Amino acid sequence: MATPIIMPRQGQSVESCIFTEWTKEVGEEVKKGEALFAYETDKASFEQEAEEDGVLLAVFCEEGDEVPVLQTIGVIGQPGENIDEFSAGTAPAADAEVKEEVEEKPAEEKEEVKVVLKEKAEGEKVKISPRAKNLAEKDAVPYESIEGSGPGGRVIERDVKAYEASQPKMSPLAKEVAKAEGLEATGAGSGLAGTVKASDLGTNPVYADDFEIKKMPHIRKLIAKAMHQSLQNSAQLTHHLGADARRLLALRKEVKAKEGAPNITLNDMVCFAVIKALKQFPDVNAHFLGDSVKYFNKVHLGLAVDTDRGLMVPVIKNADDLSITGLCNQFKEVADACRTGSIDPELLSSEAASFTVSNLGNYGVEMFTPVINLPQVAILGVNTIVPRPKDIGDGVYGFVPYMGLSLTYDHQALDGGMATRFVKQVAIEIENLTFDY
Amino acid sequence: MKYDLAIIGAGPGGYVAAERAGAKGLKVVLFEKKELGGVCLNEGCIPTKTLLYGAKIYDSAKSGSKYGVEANDLSFSFDKMMARKNKVVKKLVGGVGMKMKQFKVDVVNDAAMIQQRSAEGIEIEAGGNAYTATNLMICTGSEAFVPPIPGVQGNENILTNREILQLKEQPKSLVIIGGGVIGMEFASFFNSLGTKVTIVEMLDEILTGMDKGQSAMLRQMYAKKGIEFNLSSKVTKVDGTKVTYEKDGKTTEIEGDKILMSVGRKPVTTGFGLENLGVELFKGGIKVDEKMRTNIPNVYAAGDVTGFSLLAHTASREGEVVVNNLSGRPDKMRYNAIPGVVYTNPEISGVGLTEETAKAKGIDYKIAELPMAYAGRFVAENEGGSGSCKVLVGAKYGEVLGVHMIGNPSSEMIYGACMAIEAEMTLKEMEEVVFPHPTVSEIFKETVFSFGH
Numbered sequence: 001m002a003t004p005i006i007m008p009r010q011g012q013s014v015e016s017c018i019f020t021e022w023t024k025e026v027g028e029e030v031k032k033g034e035a036l037f038a039y040e041t042d043k044a045s046f047e048q049e050a051e052e053d054g055v056l057l058a059v060f061c062e063e064g065d066e067v068p069v070l071q072t073i074g075v076i077g078q079p080g081e082n083i084d085e086f087s088a089g090t091a092p093a094a095d096a097e098v099k100e101e102v103e104e105k106p107a108e109e110k111e112e113v114k115v116v117l118k119e120k121a122e123g124e125k126v127k128i129s130p131r132a133k134n135l136a137e138k139d140a141v142p143y144e145s146i147e148g149s150g151p152g153g154r155v156i157e158r159d160v161k162a163y164e165a166s167q168p169k170m171s172p173l174a175k176e177v178a179k180a181e182g183l184e185a186t187g188a189g190s191g192l193a194g195t196v197k198a199s200d201l202g203t204n205p206v207y208a209d210d211f212e213i214k215k216m217p218h219i220r221k222l223i224a225k226a227m228h229q230s231l232q233n234s235a236q237l238t239h240h241l242g243a244d245a246r247r248l249l250a251l252r253k254e255v256k257a258k259e260g261a262p263n264i265t266l267n268d269m270v271c272f273a274v275i276k277a278l279k280q281f282p283d284v285n286a287h288f289l290g291d292s293v294k295y296f297n298k299v300h301l302g303l304a305v306d307t308d309r310g311l312m313v314p315v316i317k318n319a320d321d322l323s324i325t326g327l328c329n330q331f332k333e334v335a336d337a338c339r340t341g342s343i344d345p346e347l348l349s350s351e352a353a354s355f356t357v358s359n360l361g362n363y364g365v366e367m368f369t370p371v372i373n374l375p376q377v378a379i380l381g382v383n384t385i386v387p388r389p390k391d392i393g394d395g396v397y398g399f400v401p402y403m404g405l406s407l408t409y410d411h412q413a414l415d416g417g418m419a420t421r422f423v424k425q426v427a428i429e430i431e432n433l434t435f436d437y
Numbered sequence: 438m439k440y441d442l443a444i445i446g447a448g449p450g451g452y453v454a455a456e457r458a459g460a461k462g463l464k465v466v467l468f469e470k471k472e473l474g475g476v477c478l479n480e481g482c483i484p485t486k487t488l489l490y491g492a493k494i495y496d497s498a499k500s501g502s503k504y505g506v507e508a509n510d511l512s513f514s515f516d517k518m519m520a521r522k523n524k525v526v527k528k529l530v531g532g533v534g535m536k537m538k539q540f541k542v543d544v545v546n547d548a549a550m551i552q553q554r555s556a557e558g559i560e561i562e563a564g565g566n567a568y569t570a571t572n573l574m575i576c577t578g579s580e581a582f583v584p585p586i587p588g589v590q591g592n593e594n595i596l597t598n599r600e601i602l603q604l605k606e607q608p609k610s611l612v613i614i615g616g617g618v619i620g621m622e623f624a625s626f627f628n629s630l631g632t633k634v635t636i637v638e639m640l641d642e643i644l645t646g647m648d649k650g651q652s653a654m655l656r657q658m659y660a661k662k663g664i665e666f667n668l669s670s671k672v673t674k675v676d677g678t679k680v681t682y683e684k685d686g687k688t689t690e691i692e693g694d695k696i697l698m699s700v701g702r703k704p705v706t707t708g709f710g711l712e713n714l715g716v717e718l719f720k721g722g723i724k725v726d727e728k729m730r731t732n733i734p735n736v737y738a739a740g741d742v743t744g745f746s747l748l749a750h751t752a753s754r755e756g757e758v759v760v761n762n763l764s765g766r767p768d769k770m771r772y773n774a775i776p777g778v779v780y781t782n783p784e785i786s787g788v789g790l791t792e793e794t795a796k797a798k799g800i801d802y803k804i805a806e807l808p809m810a811y812a813g814r815f816v817a818e819n820e821g822g823s824g825s826c827k828v829l830v831g832a833k834y835g836e837v838l839g840v841h842m843i844g845n846p847s848s849e850m851i852y853g854a855c856m857a858i859e860a861e862m863t864l865k866e867m868e869e870v871v872f873p874h875p876t877v878s879e880i881f882k883e884t885v886f887s888f889g890h
Binding site for chain 1: 767833859
């Protein structure tokens with residue numbers, strides 16, 4: 001015989017409960033003692049077990065409905081049984097046995113509900129009772145970030161109330177603005193007795209749409225960490241020095257004019273000169289390891305490349321074996337690979353390079369302080385070419401194009417004298433550059 | 438002995454702060470070279486309200502026949518009015534003194550002179566005695582500003598708020614230079630008593646800062662009662678009892694038995710050793726932050742001496758902000774809900790933004806205005822009277838931004854609007870507040886509901 005499912009009475013004062021969910025679907029088999037549905041009062045939430053075996057034949061309410069206690073909310077029985085005598089809203093026959101089964105003791109009214117905030121995971125579905133949701137939406141409570149105290153971490157009304165009680169008092173306008181613009185009170189307010197005013201919310205409502213907060217891409221986080229660590233864990237300083245760029249410019253002109261010649265850039269030439277200088281300064285072509293120094297026999301040159309995804313520093317292994325044409329081609333290759341994202345991650349490791357060049361000359365930068373890619377001991381910043389007065393003989397001064405060189409080095413590994421001699425050597429190599437191509 | 442707080446000046450900034458600090462158990466010394474109560478109690482708010490009430494009763498009696506009351510052979514005594522004013526002032530000054538005793542505030546009736554700030558604290562000398570305090574609050578107030586117009590200096594016909602309250606005889610005619618709050622209240626008083634009053638105002642409307650429409654309404658009411666208004670008029674010369682002003686390039690000469698100078702007030706920052714501390718000034722007043730701190734640690738200022746609000750109730754609240762912070766309750770001064778009241782007959786009261794300031798600030802607002810006649814009690818008590826209530830709310834959320842009323846007794850009901858603005862109430866909350874019926878205050882509720890109509 002089909003029997004009605006009844007909304008239980010929870011104590012004498014409760015006249016209705018909020019129905020939260022059916023744990024079984026219509027047509028599904030139900031065993032006595034299995035969870036059948038859930039509901040809640042303003043103080044607690046409950047799960048109701050099936051009181052007999054059968055099949056869930058019909059349901060008369062859904063999530064969020066406020067149902068008077070003792071009302072029929074569904075029917076359990078055998079498939080095919082006539083259930084016409086039951087319908088939504090009918091009260092059970094007077095002789096129907098009403099069990100006041102209490103699954104969960106309602107929380108004591110005085111019991112303190114602890115407010116626990118959590119970080120909402122991306123895409124996670126928030127479990128919240130309809131009653132709690134109504135209140136949260138009315139009062140602009142960010143329920144996604146409250147840890148629920150209901151079954152399975154479900155946020156129930158008392159969690160929302162506890163959250164509200166834990167928050168600074170908000171003025172009516174502040175509540176409206178918070179709800180409409182998704183702002184939160186961040187602390188005590190500047191209004192009456194510390195009330196949060198609209199102007200105390202995260203931002204001024206007038207400018208609320210002025211910014212958006214985005215998660216950083218992974219590469220940005222890596223760069224941030226590496227740069228911050230570099231400045232924290234080394235003793236960096238920068239020496240600036242200029243190199244007469246007349247020869248460099250002449251070579252560039254020559255290469256350009258020559259048909260069929262590779263497009264050897266100023267950067268290629270500077271790097272070529274840097275490699276030559278590094279061969280003479282093993283102390284600079286090294287890694288500082290705290291209690292020891294790793295000297296490289298070969299030059300593995302890192303080159304800072306600006307890409308849409310952020311700064312990348314690919315390395316050319318054994319760069320000192322390459323002709324200028326080879327260097328030129330390899331730079332193009334790795335730079336393109338960085339920009340298209342096809343670069344071998346191994347080549348991006350700061351451990352892979354023995355020294356790095358960062359060239360901002362193209363952008364017109366006249367002087368800067370590059371940040372070392374640890375554990376390398378130095379990095380060379382290459383600046384734009386500017387005319388500078390120079391004694392061109394017999395005390396006659398003329399304007400000569402000069403290329404600025406900015407060497408940042410780790411004073412833990414190198415002393416100023418060594419660093420200066422090295423950057424001077426780079427200048428000498430630039431001023432006396434020769435190559436075949 | 439060392440005090441927690443020394444206060445120079447016992448006006449509504451100083452004596453209220455002294456009372457609050459004393460109640461919180463701080464050891465306070467209060468310096469006042471004249472009477473307790475400051476300008477407010479002795480030559481401002483209180484004496485003028487006392488006189489204005491006398492004039493109002495006289496007005497009511499004169500217009501009694503409108504209400505079926507005949508009062509014949511009506512007369513008044515200027516002497517008695519002035520005497521009652523003195524009695525009221527004396528009573529209230531005495532009351533302040535009692536409060537100071539109750540809260541164990543040491544009152545020093547001498548001019549204070551700040552000596553220096555030392556490791557001990559702030560050192561002050563008064564009446565030959567030395568005082569040291571951890572904190573100092575400066576509440577030296579303001580005095581009437583007398584502009585350098587030819588013929589003003591040394592002219593005994595020219596009065597400020599101070600001298601006009603000491604008049605022995607009612608002047609037959611009075612020229613008032615400056616149609617602000619002080620000018621209009623004296624104009625109202627003397628107009629009621631039958632003095633011929635002429636107002637010369639430099640701006641294009643009286644009562645700068647109040648709602649412009651309601652100020653114009655008040656001006657028209659008083660023009661009917663016989664006050665002559667000369668707006669956009671600049672006084673260029675005073676010669677004895679003759680005042681020359683220029684309007685639209687035309688020069689006019691008017692005469693009055695007495696001339697009231699009420700063009701503004703200036704902070705009192707000299708004569709008490711402020712310079713010994715190196716306190717920074719701004720536009721003539723002491724520069725303070727939102728906690729009323731000056732640039733010198735442990736030195737605070739409150740009231741007119743800061744030079745911008747010039748209202749007794751602002752001064753009191755500023756003093757309370759100082760005391761709250763000194764006694765461990767974080768507090769900041771807010772100026773967005775400071776009411777302004779003019780005790781003319783009818784009174785004008787306003788709080789928050791006016792239409793003019795909202796426009797100037799570029800705030801998106803909605804406005805509703807209803808005649809006072811919507812309130813039953815106003816009709817019952819103001820035969821043939823008119824007035825209005827204007828409410829400004831934010832366009833998007835409907836928060837109360839400003840409320841402006843002309844009509845009696847708006848001064849007594851404007852505080853409701855202050856609370857609404859302080860609490861950032863919106864129209865929705867206001868609609869749920871119950872107002873007593875029948876009262877004039879219901880006009881506020883009616884105007885709130887008219888937004889939805």
